[in-house]
Amino acid sequence: MSITTFMAINQGNHEFLFYGFTLLLIIYILVELHRRVTFTRTALWLLTIWGFLHMIGGTVPVSPEFVPDEGSAVLYSFRLRPDLPRYDQIIHAFGFFSATVACWEAVRALLGVRRSVTLSIIAAIMGMGLGALNEVIEFIATRITETNVGGYTNTGWDLVSNTIGTICAGFSIFTLGVACAAITSMPVAQAPASNTDFANAAGQPASINKVQAISSFKALNQRSHFAMRENGTIGRVYGKAFSQGQTGAISAQRFLDQHVNMWGVARDEIVAEGPFEDARHTQQIGYEPDFDTYKFTGHYYQQIKDGLPVFRSKLVLLTRNEQNNPLVLASSELHDLTNFTVDQQLKNTRINHARILDAAQAQYKKPVVLQSTERMVYAGFDAAPHAPVLADISYVIVDGFQEHLVVTDAATGEILYTESLICTVDVTGNVQGISSTGPGADICETEVPNPISDLYVNGPDGVAVTDENGDFVLTNSGSGSISINSNLQGPHFEIIDFLGSVQSVSANVTPPGPANLQFNSLNNSENIRAQVNAFIESNRVYDWTVAANPSYPGTDFQMNVTVNRTDGFCPGNAWYSPSEQSINFCLSGSSNPNTAWSSVVHHEYGHHIVNRGGSGQGQYGEGFGDTMSTIILDDNRLGLGFFGSCGSSLRNAENSLSYPCETDGHACAGLLSGCVWETRNEMVLDGISDYQDILMFLAVNSVLVHTGTNINPSITIDWLTLDDDDADIGNGTPHYNQIAAGFGAKNMDAPPINALAISFPIGLPEVVDPNGGTMINVNIDNVAGTLDPSTATLMVDTGSGYMPVAMSQVSGNQFEAAFPGATCGDEVNYYITADTTGGATQNSPIGAPADGFYLTRASFSPAVIAFDDNFQTNMGWTISGDVTTNGTGRWERATPTGAGTRGEPANDQDGSGLCYVTGNGGPNDNNDVDNGSTILTSPVMDATGDTTILSYARWYDNTLGSTQDDSFVVEISDNAGGSWTVLESVGPAGPETQGGWIEKQFALSEIPGFDSNSQFQIRFTASDNGTQDVVEAGVDAVMLAKLDCVDDACPADLTGEGDLNFLDVSEFLALFGAGDLAADFTGEGSLNFLDVSEFLAAFAAGCP
Structure with a gap:
């Protein structure tokens, strides 16, 4: 555009300048619209080509012999033959073909409509409307400048050309809709944030493609967050929706194709297979009876490696069943097997x-x-x-x-x-009795008649099933007396008595009846009472389960319920068998009661829910079993009377447990049931009458997205996501306050609600100009509060503390600010802050600057990475010193296997898996540094450059022992190890000697007397001299990055004359044609159309 503008000025073509201004306005409108609807590459290229052809049409001269009509001798008037259309008419047809395609994409994205005749017609009509508007603009041009457009004939032919283009586009859109839909599934790529940005914003850099994948995800999804598993990998992705699609499957597929590398897993290592018995990979979640529909769809995947399944691997992607199928949760138990090779x-x-x-x-x-x-x-x-x-x-x-x-x-x-x-209820002591009502054993409760639901009633002509009130209608073909019977068997459960027969009741009845049957009418047999109690309570817990999710896996068969067992774990026990898919209860004995009563039955069926839902058992399974009893009985006591006293229970949801709970499963069960009980109490206080239904909905459906066997705060995230109603838990959920209070009471804190949502529509700057002026664009949206626009501030620290830079409100929620100048190569730390009208402050990143901030550096161009080692391969490091074995703390490249209990790191720093540690060992192993020093030395590296930045992560702990007298020393060399300069010495005391990964950065040019050259080396020395103490150290993520500190203020001045003219354009074209990388204006190391665009932008910007 700059070249054609230059040509128009030389030609005195004022008409073209008018059209150039109009084209700039159109480009601005398209950019703003693109931010909202994301045009495909196809549409963007069509519009770009149209603009290019339009620009050259008004400036490129042609021979007058090809201009038979009245008009200027430029390409627009070109006609190859008198009977053929003019260039202008062809461009009109092509242009409004392109405009119609763009209209179609915009309407489809905004309305969520798929391919249809109606949509094609609407797009064509919009295209013709734009064509008419074009003619209005041309008419205005005739009033402003001297122009050769206008006139009845010219306008008529233009309208005909416009119409032909729109009709062709409408026809193509409909007939090629499937192909267009496929194209539309590929959005234009956006630039990822830098690794440094992510490291400070999210705290978890990663290996091989993980760093780039995580950084790219964060750049594209500023309001989505990670919850990390105990091993430092991503356990949950949550927050604002982070994928969409025409179907839930497409939404999930897009996420996998673009972001599965965040777990260090290749796309072809993920297969669509669920953890359910039939291996189906989709599951409806969150039944809403008012609409007879489901709130979510779960998409399930398993990890494979070289064709072999990975044990207990699982990825669940949760999409909402609504327009565009937003993906709101990724629940992962995937493993980074990048460095594992199958034998x-x-x-x-x-x-x-x-x-x-x-x-x-x-x-x-x-x-x-x-x-x-x-x-x-x-x-x-x-x-x-x-x-x-x-x-x-x-x-x-x-x-x-x-x-x-x-x-x-x-x-x-x-x-x-x-x-x-086998999932059991382990007991100590003695338990007595069985109850037919309430939470307690029969010695604590009174047996009363209760309706039996879901029971087969047999007659001569068929079988009926009782409803929730115990009522049934049995089909009968005659009018005479008939015999009916029932024996505690139904569609969902069959009672089996380990000691003998199950009670059967019968009656003779004359139609229409009524026929009243009663089990355990005498109530004088423990065995029969156990049969009836087990059947009633099994159906009760089943009904609650399917009310929360009618399609829950493993609820579509008849389960065996065996009572009065005297084998196996009996007496005083109960268990769930996953292979038989049965629940089992013991006869009384040895002062223990018969275990077939309400809360115990609910608990054991809870194990079945966990098993069929694809989760592990452990403390989570025990806690969920207790949770089922707590919700159904609305009572905090589990197993009341289990020890023979009606004043005591086996466990209680009202307890003092809090996260983390690291004992066995049964002892930690109360952590989960306690969270639910506290949430229940909050709902009661707030007057929520249907709290039991809400709690059961959240509890049952949360199993389907749970991973592992532990009870941890990721469960809180699962509950909030399932409770949410707008695909963004960052702005709260319908019951956020109650869930946050209930789970928070057990240290299972909920992610905080944002007062404001701060996002970066075009990402974060990788570097900032040392002269100042680098712009940052920020969107600030209201969430729990209302923004006070005057408080939007960029806080910047260039080395002298944070200084405020007021942000300008561009429009609505859009703000911008310019970074101040900074010394080239220096760190620039920054964060965004804004207040609500109520005085609440929202920072991005959350908790900044104390809990994190964004980091960049001053440079005239992006950094060039000279050396980057995450230790996944051996890049030439050497180990020396007088500590010679791993058992005495010698440096070792390994995946940390310790537990962090003796000063050692439990995992690496960047999430890639491997790092260097001193003596890798298991939990509590004595592998720390002893009797001397161990030295880790890098290979020789090239650190030449104006400003080379050294960065690494280190771990050091010397606090366990009788004395604290050792230090961790980092040294650098500029002569390949001939001599060494101390870069830093950590210890012997101080906050950085207490473990934890610490990230460090140094500008080598700022180190006195040090020459940043091609003979650079770094070494790390950990020692335990004198009194022997526990000394542990680690090193990870070593990097050399070269910044550009040469101020090229006028990059388009390729001739070096100090100003810009046609000679610079000619020089660029010559360099570009010769393949000379001096024309590489994007810095990508190759030449393409983007370099032309960057040169033209630099040329248009001029010289200072």
């Missing part, structure tokens, strides 16, 4: 069943029967982390009835992990 020979080796049996029998010291075995990749899970290996996953029966999972190393046969699959 092909071992993979294809037959499973050694005999070796597995021998190992299991040695483990359990009892007879073992092998049920099934499958070879998988085993990388542990949240409660049992493990380095990835090929393993055989076996299901065995121990001692005739105990079901166990056994994981063995496929190479060695070593047992890696075992798990009991």
